[in-house]
Amino acid sequence: MTQEEKRFIEKIVTQINESIKSDIRIMEVCGTHAYQIAMFGIRKLLTPKIHLVSGPGCPVCVTEPDYIDALIALLRHENVSVATFGDLLRVRGSSGSLEEQKSLGRKVITVYSPEDVLVLAKKKKGEYIVFAAVGFETTAPLYAALLQTAQKEKIQNLFLLTSLKRMEPAIRFILGEAGVHIDGMLCPGHVATITGIGPFLPVTTEYNIPAVICGFEAMDIIASIGILCKQITGEVPHRLINTYKRCVRDTGNPTALCLINEVFRISDVSWRGIGMIQGSALTLNHRYEVYDAAKRFNLKIETTTTSFPDGCECGKILIGEKTPDVCNNFGRMCTPEHPMGPCMISSEGACAVYYRFGGDEI
Amino acid sequence: MCVAIPAKVIKITGAHAEVDIIGNRKKINILLIDELSIGDKVMVHAGFAISKIDDEYFDFLRNIFEEMMVDSP
Numbered sequence: 001m002t003q004e005e006k007r008f009i010e011k012i013v014t015q016i017n018e019s020i021k022s023d024i025r026i027m028e029v030c031g032t033h034a035y036q037i038a039m040f041g042i043r044k045l046l047t048p049k050i051h052l053v054s055g056p057g058c059p060v061c062v063t064e065p066d067y068i069d070a071l072i073a074l075l076r077h078e079n080v081s082v083a084t085f086g087d088l089l090r091v092r093g094s095s096g097s098l099e100e101q102k103s104l105g106r107k108v109i110t111v112y113s114p115e116d117v118l119v120l121a122k123k124k125k126g127e128y129i130v131f132a133a134v135g136f137e138t139t140a141p142l143y144a145a146l147l148q149t150a151q152k153e154k155i156q157n158l159f160l161l162t163s164l165k166r167m168e169p170a171i172r173f174i175l176g177e178a179g180v181h182i183d184g185m186l187c188p189g190h191v192a193t194i195t196g197i198g199p200f201l202p203v204t205t206e207y208n209i210p211a212v213i214c215g216f217e218a219m220d221i222i223a224s225i226g227i228l229c230k231q232i233t234g235e236v237p238h239r240l241i242n243t244y245k246r247c248v249r250d251t252g253n254p255t256a257l258c259l260i261n262e263v264f265r266i267s268d269v270s271w272r273g274i275g276m277i278q279g280s281a282l283t284l285n286h287r288y289e290v291y292d293a294a295k296r297f298n299l300k301i302e303t304t305t306t307s308f309p310d311g312c313e314c315g316k317i318l319i320g321e322k323t324p325d326v327c328n329n330f331g332r333m334c335t336p337e338h339p340m341g342p343c344m345i346s347s348e349g350a351c352a353v354y355y356r357f358g359g360d361e362i
Numbered sequence: 363m364c365v366a367i368p369a370k371v372i373k374i375t376g377a378h379a380e381v382d383i384i385g386n387r388k389k390i391n392i393l394l395i396d397e398l399s400i401g402d403k404v405m406v407h408a409g410f411a412i413s414k415i416d417d418e419y420f421d422f423l424r425n426i427f428e429e430m431m432v433d434s435p
């Protein structure tokens with residue numbers, strides 16, 4: 001960071017801290033934002049009147065246990081390997097986690113990219129590879145590109161078990177049905193890289209809440225919080241501002257959006273700790289359903305209401321109603337080494353971030 | 363999970379490119395990017411380039427802020 005950039009940050013921080021006279025709540029929807037805010041120590045710079053609360057944007061945290069159970073059920077087939085991003089390994093279903101299955105000798109393969117899955121499928125010709133397709137719109141086009149390539153190259157042993165989620169219905173749920181009170185929203189920059197600004201416009205136009213599409217550097221986050229504060233205090237009118245223009249075009253990434261439309265359709269899905277949100281899922285459409293592991297292996301993913309371990313507040317934390325420190329298990333019975341709830345499992349989960357870097361109280 | 367990191371394009375071969383990510387060379391998929399040239403910077407998410415990036419962002423952020431000051435009553 002240059003001296004000029006440092007001075008810019010200091011100037012904004014001073015302006016923010018002088019302008020905020022009463023408590024305000026700003027939600028960072030994205031798990032990566034939660035992590036970066038804590039890592040850069042941004043809370044320490046800001047007045048304690050600004051409460052930064054987390055939202056539902058950690059895909060691993062909102063994945064239902066039934067989905068994990070379905071992946072584990074697949075591993076009972078002799079010829080099936082489950083490929084997954086590392087984040088999902090420790091998430092527990094009612095029958096344990098993929099990590100435990102792996103230690104029992106079942107075929108669980110950690111991958112870095114959908115490209116690795118293609119290589120795997122080509123290498124293990126006599127076997128079936130099921131890729132655990134979890135994520136938001138940022139990752140959805142990657143799965144779509146993978147299937148398009150599989151179709152072109154006539155690869156027939158590759159399947160997806162999808163639990164892909166859309167951000168806009170979740171945001172509407174939080175601001176509408178759940179009635180969570182926030183004064184401003186930091187919108188997820190890498191989801192917007194794909195979707196464009198469209199899904200985030202309603203935050204301001206329909207719910208009249210200041211919103212900024214934000215990048216992930218300290219300067220992006222501080223400048224975005226500064227802009228939110230100017231809107232919250234009424235210095236400037238409420239409107240959606242994109243401070244991450246170096247990456248996010250208004251129309252998003254049209255090639256990626258086309259791919260999503262080519263491969264997926266919109267349907268409903270249950271979010272762990274939150275419940276069913278209509279229109280919030282991306283599932284394979286009729287053109288690509290031959291790649292659907294649920295159909296191929298006759299799996300039923302029940303969408304029962306999630307039960308959490310005793311005292312676990314993840315359900316409230318995921319919608320920004322509570323912060324991890326209010327949970328009695330936090331740091332005592334529940335730590336990243338021995339996580340009880342989903343928010344402690346992913347490194348971007350609100351509880352794991354609080355545990356590692358501290359929270360509001362610093 | 364939506365983490366993406368910046369990288370610089372060094373070589374392009376069909377649907378893939380070789381990029382420099384903080385000094386390390388990596389092969390990434392570039393199917394999601396139209397019109398990519400050597401020297402371009404991209405954001406990489408799970409082995410795929412998801413967007414080209416423009417480096418002039420500091421000036422941009424500063425400009426937005428200054429515009430806001432003008433907006434203020």
Ligand code: SF4
Pocket residue numbers: 309311312313314317324327328329330331334335339340341342343344345351
């Ligand atoms: S600290 Fe653990 S038990 Fe408490 S809310 Fe977080 S994940 Fe759940």
